[in-house]
Amino acid sequence: MRFTDFDAQTFLREYWQKKPLLIRNPWADWHNPLEPDELAGLACEPHVESRLISQAADEIALEHGPVEEDRFDDLGKAPWTLLVQAVDHYVPGVAELIDPFRFIPNWRIDDVMVSYATDGGGVGAHFDQYDVFLIQGLGRRRWQLGGLCDEDTPLLPHDGLRLLAEFEPEQDWLLEPGDILYVPPRIAHRGVAVGHDCMTYSVGFRAPSRDELIAGWAEEAASLDGDDDRYTDPDLAAQDNAGEITGAALARLHAMIAERLNDEKAFARWFGAFATAPKNEQLDWQLEDPVTLDTISRTLESGQVVLRNPASRFAFISEEEGEVLLMVDGECTPCTAETAVFAKALCAAPRVEIQPRQIKREVGVLICDLINRGCIAFEQKEA
Template identity: 35%
Template structure:
C-alpha cells in the first residue's frame, strides 16, 4: 500500500477543490489500493485506556436507547458483540503510521487539519445521523460500512437522545453506499450523514480545523492581555459640537470601530498571533524532552554516529509565515528565521525525518545548530 498516492480517477486535487470542497460530498471507490489499517483494533483499545487520550463509546440497546461512555476504559466486555462504536481522538499523535495518512491531503495547507480520529465499530455500530461544522475525509479501513450523506437542509430537527450526543432527524440521502477498505468519503460542513457498520470495521476520519469568529476574537483578546497591549483609551480630540446628545452618530461608530481594529492592523503582532494560534495542538502530544539538554558539543557527538535519525513527534503542528518576519511556528511557539535557517526550518515544518548526513549539511551554520537543538530540547523532535 502506497498511502502517499490517492487514486483520483477522473478527478484531480484542482477539480476537487473547485467542484467539491465545502460544496458537495464525494465518494471515491478504491482511492487507496490494498489499504491496510494503520493501527489495529487492539492497539486502538489500548489507547482508549490512557487517561490523556480522549475517547468515548457510543452504544444503542434493544430499546433504541443511546448511551455515551467516556474513557479511559478498563474493559470492553460489557458492550457485547454488536451495536457499539469506540471513537478515539487524535490517534495521529500516538501512531506514526496513522499520522502518515495525512500525506495524500497535502494539497490543503496543514494548518487546516485538526486530527485523525479512528473508530472501531461492531455490527450495527454508529453514532446516529448528525452534522459536523467542519470538513472531514473518511477512509474506510477493514470491514464494511453503509454511509448515507445528505445535502444541507434547514428543516432538519436537532435531536438529543443523550446529553453527550447530538443527532438530527431523518434526511434524504444523495449518497447511499457501502464502503470497503480503501474507499474515501468526503463530507463538507453541515451535510447530514450517518454511518452504520455492517461488520466489525475501522474508519479513519481526518477532521479539519475551522475556528469560529468568536474563538478567534476571544484568543486574540487573550493575547492582547498576555502582552499588556490594547490598554490605551479611546480619544477624540477633534470632537465636533453635538447636535443631539442622545445620538451615537455614524462618525462615532466608525471611530470606535477603527479604534478596535488598530491592533489587527499591527501586522507583526497579528502574524505572531495567527501563527501561534493555528499551530497550537488541541490534543495531548507525546512530547519527548531529553533527560540531558543537548548543546552544540552534544549534537556533534550525536552526529558522529552515521545511522542516527532525527524524528518529529507524531501529530505535531508546524508552519512558516514569510511576510513581515519569517518565522517558524511549532506547537504554538515561534522561532525567528533568516536566510541561513530557512531551509532547515522548511524541513522541520514539513516534519521530514532527517538523517545524520542531512543534519550535518546544516550544522556548518551556528544558527541552524541553535534552531535544531532548540526544538530537540523542547521535545518537539527526538533522536531515534
C-alpha cells in the same frame, strides 16, 4: 502510505467543500495500520480522549473514557462503537495516513479519529462543521448521505451527541477496506457497520469559527498595549447636552480598537500560534534530560534524518526579505538565511534529511530547542 490514482487539483476544483466523493481504494498498497485490540488499549489510557457509544432499542448511550478494560466484556451483543481521538499522536502508522492529504495546508489538519464498531454499530445520523475523509480500514461500513444542514436543522435531544431528528438518505455506498469517502462540512451522513470488526479512520480538518477568531485575537490584541494607551480628546468642545456621547467621540473610540485589530503583522503572529497550538495541552513531550548544543553539533557532523513528532503542529509565515516565522506547537521562532530554509523544509515534510554541509550554528540551535521540546527527534539508525 501514498495514492496511485488520485488527482488533487481536480479534487480541490470540483469537490473540496462542494460535494461528496467516493474514492475506491486509491492506495499503492493498503494495509490496516492498527489492530482493534490496540485501539481498545488506547481507549483505556487516561490521557487519550475516547467515547463509547452503545445502542439499545431506539436509544443511543454515550460514555466518555478512559474505558475500563472489563467494560468491553459487558457490552453484550447489542451494537456498539468505540471512538478514539487523535490516534495519529500515538501510532506512527496512523499518522502516515495524513501524508497523502497534504495538498491541503498543514494548519487545516486536525487529527485522525479511529472508530471500531460491531455489526450494526454507528453514531447515528449527524453532520459536522468540518471536512472529513473517511477511510475504511477493516471490515465494511455502509454510508448514507443526505442534504445540507445548518443551525436550524432539528436535532434529537441528547447530552453529548448532535443527532439529526430527521434524515433522508440521498446517496448510499458500501465501503470496503482501503476505500475513502470525502464528506464536506454540514452534509448529513450516517455510517453503519456491516459485520463485526469494522474500523474507520476519520482524517478531520480544522475550521475555526468567526467567534473563535474574534475572541482569541481580541484577547491577544488587548494584551499588546499597556494602560498608558488611553482615549484622548484635546480638541474637546463644550456640548449643549453633557449627557450625549457624540459621534466624534464614538468615531475616535472605534478607531482606537480598529487600529489595533487591523494590525495584520500582529494578527499573523497570533494566528500562527493559535493554529499550531497543541490539540491536547496536557501532553508534555519535553525531554527529561535536555541535550546540549555541543551534543547536537557532534551528532549532525555525520548527517542525520530529522523526524517530526506526529503530535506536534508545524507551520511557517513568510515575512520580508526571505525571513520566516516558524510556528511549532503554539510557539514562534523568527528564522533567517539557512535557518529559514531548514524551517520551511521541516514544515513541508514529516521527515527531513540533513547533510553536514547544510548545518550552521543557528540551525543547530533551532534543532536543539525543538528536540528538547519533544517536537522533533533524530531517526534511529539501524545497527
